[in-house]
Amino acid sequence: MQKRLFIKTYGCQMNVYDSARMTDVMAPLGYMPAVSAEGADLVILNTCHIREKAAEKVFSELGGIRRLKRARERQGGRMLVAVAGCVAQAEGEEIRRRAPFVDIVFGPQAYHRLPEMVTRALADSAGGVLDTSFPAEPKFDYLPERLAAPGTSAFLTVQEGCDKFCTFCVVPYTRGAEYSRPAADVLAEARRLVEAGAREITLLGQNVNAYHGAACASGPNGGEWGLGELIRALAELPGLERIRYTTSHPRDVDDALIAAHRDLPQLMPFLHLPVQSGSDRVLTAMNRRHTAHQYKRTVERLRKARPDLALSSDFIVGYPGESDDDFRATLDLVREIGFAQAFSFKYSVRPGTPAAEAEDQVPEAVKATRLAELQDLLQSQQRAFNQGCVGTVLPVLFEKPGRHPGQLVGRSPYLQAVHADSTPDRIGEIMPVMIHAAAPNSLAGAIIARPTAKEECAA
Ligand code: SAH
Ligand code: SF4
Ligand code: F3S
Numbered sequence: 115m116q117k118r119l120f121i122k123t124y125g126c127q128m129n130v131y132d133s134a135r136m137t138d139v140m141a142p143l144g145y146m147p148a149v150s151a152e153g154a155d156l157v158i159l160n161t162c163h164i165r166e167k168a169a170e171k172v173f174s175e176l177g178g179i180r181r182l183k184r185a186r187e188r189q190g191g192r193m194l195v196a197v198a199g200c201v202a203q204a205e206g207e208e209i210r211r212r213a214p215f216v217d218i219v220f221g222p223q224a225y226h227r228l229p230e231m232v233t234r235a236l237a238d239s240a241g242g243v244l245d246t247s248f249p250a251e252p253k254f255d256y257l258p259e260r261l262a263a264p265g266t267s268a269f270l271t272v273q274e275g276c277d278k279f280c281t282f283c284v285v286p287y288t289r290g291a292e293y294s295r296p297a298a299d300v301l302a303e304a305r306r307l308v309e310a311g312a313r314e315i316t317l318l319g320q321n322v323n324a325y326h327g328a329a330c331a332s333g334p335n336g337g338e339w340g341l342g343e344l345i346r347a348l349a350e351l352p353g354l355e356r357i358r359y360t361t362s363h364p365r366d367v368d369d370a371l372i373a374a375h376r377d378l379p380q381l382m383p384f385l386h387l388p389v390q391s392g393s394d395r396v397l398t399a400m401n402r403r404h405t406a407h408q409y410k411r412t413v414e415r416l417r418k419a420r421p422d423l424a425l426s427s428d429f430i431v432g433y434p435g436e437s438d439d440d441f442r443a444t445l446d447l448v449r450e451i452g453f454a455q456a457f458s459f460k461y462s463v464r465p466g467t468p469a470a471e472a473e474d475q476v477p478e479a480v481k482a483t484r485l486a487e488l489q490d491l492l493q494s495q496q497r498a499f500n501q502g503c504v505g506t507v508l509p510v511l512f513e514k515p516g517r518h519p520g521q522l523v524g525r526s527p528y529l530q531a532v533h534a535d536s537t538p539d540r541i542g543e544i545m546p547v548m549i550h551a552a553a554p555n556s557l558a559g560a561i562i563a564r565p566t567a568k569e570e571c572a573a
């Protein structure tokens with residue numbers, strides 16, 4: 115009998131990828147994706163623990179889910195509720211205590227066992243299932259080859275976990291040790307995605323450029339491949355028009371990756387390279403293991419290889435001990451580099467991480483003032499970047515219908531959302547778009563006719 119599965123995903127793209135894989139592992143058991151939790155047979159919250167607010171969201175969401183579960187029971191049905199992801203990993207016991215109606219709690223490394231957990235939970239109506247182990251076997255080896263329809267732009271996790279232990283961050287604890295998938299597996303999955311209609315693949319990893327997977331037997335270099343080599347092999351896949359990767363660590367940008375940016379037109383000229391702070395004192399305290407100067411130098415080398423490279427970053431303001439001068443150094447770095455886009459956050463205390471123990475926590479009000487000032491600057495850079503695109507023609511990969519009828523939305527090479535009037539048959543195509551207008555977060559334009567073969571020859 116067909117059953118309904120509803121997954122709500124929080125946090126980073128890796129959770130988006132994981133949620134799609136949960137759908138894949140449940141499909142053979144008859145679970146089909148549903149658009150809402152109401153009336154679903156299995157509801158999964160795939161959660162994020164990165165900041166306090168993200169983690170708290172889960173508990174408020176669970177209140178609503180509990181009511182839906184009870185309503186289902188009153189109608190004589192049954193709804194299993196599962197909490198997955200990084201909050202499950204970090205606070206599994208706490209979830210069981212605060213929300214005992216949750217049937218299954220499982221961490222990011224255990225979801226290949228979901229069918230088994232569901233079977234156990236269905237058989238045992240009282241106990242509940244908790245699996246926050248870090249299984250010895252990599253889950254990737256146990257996921258079905260059949261993938262959910264990826265759409266035009268697909269995610270592909272190539273690396274997971276983190277050994278960097280930045281002092282503010284929960285990821286090394288929630289995702290576990292760094293692991294890179296063998297290149298042959300990545301290429302096989304990429305091939306399947308392209309066959310299923312993907313035109314763009316974003317390679318994912320908590321530190322995707324720390325990738326060091328087993329090289330392909332047929333590859334030119336024995337042993338291991340870094341991200342640069344992996345991207346080079348992917349660029350040979352016919353039908354794969356665009357390649358991106360995220361998130362990178364500044365320390366792991368190596369020559370092979372820079373060379374890939376120089377040589378491969380499929381590798382899009384947009385890079386999310388989090389710096390966190392512009393102050394060396396703060397960077398050292400954060401255990402980032404790079405200086406502001408090294409970051410700038412890396413950007414310089416990347417821009418030399420790919421002059422139109424647009425940059426994005428993450429920033430934390432109000433890290434313990436951050437002085438006004440430290441914060442000014444962050445503003446200076448932003449002014450010097452110029453970002454096309456960025457995410458910035460107030461430092462959030464994460465229990466169990468070293469920075470949580472620091473005594474010189476920055477007052478909330480100071481964090482708020484600094485965040486507002488930084489965001490003003492970053493937004494003005496983003497507006498200027500978008501405005502600079504007006505009057506140019508950008509190749510846009512159309513992904514889906516826009517908000518207005520007759521409109522499609524796609525992405526520029528620089529990851530900007532671009533709206534243009536068109537028919538739905540253009541979804542999945544890359545079309546030249548003359549940009550007419552820039553909003554803070556998107557562009558609007560009109561598809562221009564492709565040059566005819568004759569015009570192209572004349573050019
Ligand atoms: N692997 C990536 C970051 C993953 S977490 C990297 O190394 O850069 C995504 C972003 O969340 C981080 O870049 C950081 O800016 C932010 N973040 C992580 N922990 C945080 C905390 N405790 N408080 C505020 N922001 C945090
Ligand atoms: Fe977190 Fe640092 Fe690892 Fe990024 S590199 S995931 S910020 S510990
Ligand atoms: Fe959040 Fe876990 Fe991703 S904490 S950011 S979902 S790795």
